[in-house]
Amino acid sequence: MAFRHKILSIVKALGGFSIAQALTKQGLQVLCYHGISLHDEHCFQPKLFMHENTFQERMAYLDKHGYAVLPLSTALTHMNQKTLPPKTVVITFDDGWLGIGTKAVPILKKYGFPSTLYVTTKDVLNETPVFDVALRYLLWKGKNRTIYLNSIINSTKLSSNSVDLSTHNERERAACFISENCRNYDYYSKQALLLQLARELGVNLNSDEDIPLFRLMTMEQLAQLPSEGMDLQLHTHCHRLPRDNQKDMESEITKNRTVLERIVSGPLQHLCYPSGKFHPLQFPWLKKLGIESATTCLSGFNYTSTERLALRRFLDGENITQLEFEAELSGFLELMRKLRQILSVN
């Protein structure tokens, strides 16, 4: 990491970022964010959550350096017409975490930046913490402790009951076991399990201001966002997009769309693949449902020739330094990816 940083610093100092910018100006960059922390979530999962100061720094950089931040649909229209302005950036958020409404939106408004939020609707309607993420957070917070799985879950499949939470592997083993064994619980039972685990580990699942962590926004909160410049779009109902069954796939999009139609007046035709997982087999099914674009977790710029149902994005998070962010935006890392591609083919 230190070596990579040194190289990037030298490239930047020698004007390499400006040269890269000129060479990649045809490309559209789509930034991807997930949650903004309400407490210490960015220390727990820095790829998923970002401190609001880091987000503020990113947006200030876009503003100061004259990036053209456009709504997704406008940028795509420009791409289709080959009229994309140089340095165009689209800002996207996945899932609908609470901190996006309370922390990111005021910062975006300050700079007048439009954005797109891809909302997964089942957890919105349930108004309970996103189980798998909250579970792992509790185990991470209790990392100096040992837990006894049989006090959490009644199971005959327990080979080893006690789990020392000091290592990542053991925490993951406990998380997978608990998750697997309560797969059929309803949301209220899962919520009760989280509260019990929080009590046993002495961890607070609320922020210092007593705001619940790992919740998505409510329908009422989401409904305010379009008027604040944030376009709501599709991210499936249950955060899954089956690849082997067209009917199941359609059902995920249709349910997601039906819920969002209650609060969105414009067309819902842009999708983000849950966890970035997709297969080209899904493209004709999605087109039939009127989906015009879909974003992935693949890195890279988008060009006129890029498949609109496999748009690339840069996943920004607390794990990315400001220098890496600038290197990506300048197009320098895009050129490095292209170079690697050429070298791997030859």
Ligand SMILES: [Zn+2]
């Ligand atoms: Zn997601």
